[in-house]
Amino acid sequence: MSKARLVITALFVEHQTPSEVATRYGVHRSWVYKLKARYETEGDAALEPRSRRPTTSPTAISDHTTDLIVRLRKELSEVGLDAGPDTIAWHLQQHHDVTVSAATISRHLAKAGLVVPEPRKRPKSSYIRFEAQMPNETWQSDFTHYRLSTGHDTEILTWLDDCTRMAIRVTAHHRSPHPSSSPSSVPRSKPLESPPQPSPTTAWYSPSASPASAAKADATASSTNSADCT
Structure with a gap:
């Protein structure tokens, strides 16, 4: 229920004074008097929210x-x-003395x-x-060019x-x-058996090679480094 309807109910059903209603609902007493006079003139239509659009607009252009x-x-x-619009504005100013x-x-043309x-x-x-439903379901690749120092x-x-x-x-x-x-990219539409793991060495392979083969190269390089360390 709107506050206006509560105010009208308190005034005409509970027979409270405008001052009591204003204090009860935390509104200004002048608004209570205005709403009371409107309800006595218009009835239930006075309870409907009214537009706050201004009745006049000083900057609006004329219908002519x-x-x-x-x-x-x-x-x-x-x-x-x-x-x-720019051409029309020029003609209005030059031939009709309208700016x-x-x-x-x-806006008016639209x-x-x-x-x-x-x-x-x-x-x-x-x-x-595009987004895959499950992890490791689909991979995508991309090349970025970079020039070293x-x-x-x-x-x-x-x-x-x-x-x-x-x-x-x-x-x-x-x-x-x-x-x-060789192609510059290899799209994958099926999941691979195992994703490539990062290795301590950089494995250089052809762009046409798949991530799976690169992962095997990394694993081989890692095992070789471990053997050299021992």
Whole structure:
């Protein structure tokens, strides 16, 4: 129940005074008197919320100017000239001694249905992000070019788990001056038997090699290092 209805109930059903009602519900006494007079005149319609929109707008353009904007739009379009908001604003100022901003003209053109919506950016709600349901279900890879301080070009290869977004493997590779016919990326659509584990040494392998073979290379390098240490 709205506060206005509670106030009216206290006034006309419980027969409390406006001062008592104002104190009881924590409202101003003048508002209670105003609501009481409105209810006596309009009945239950006085309890409905009313719009707070101002009755006048000093900065609003006249209906004559609005019709003039629409007419200029049609006339310029028919003769094949530019009929954008800036051009219409220039014609209004030069030929009709009326100053209207381009934003106001654009708003009235859209309101009149003379502007075809052409969004410059694709809304984020239209994007569907791919995400695997289970960890290690699908991996994705990507190359990033990076130039070292020595001037050598390298490619950084990153493998990510599509479910957890964990970086499974990140390696750097020398860019070959004579690229072969090998593909630059290998998409995976099936889970691998075991994900590659990080190794203390950097294993250099061809971009066309799979993460599974790279993992085996890491394991071999790790066992070799352990044997050398012993």
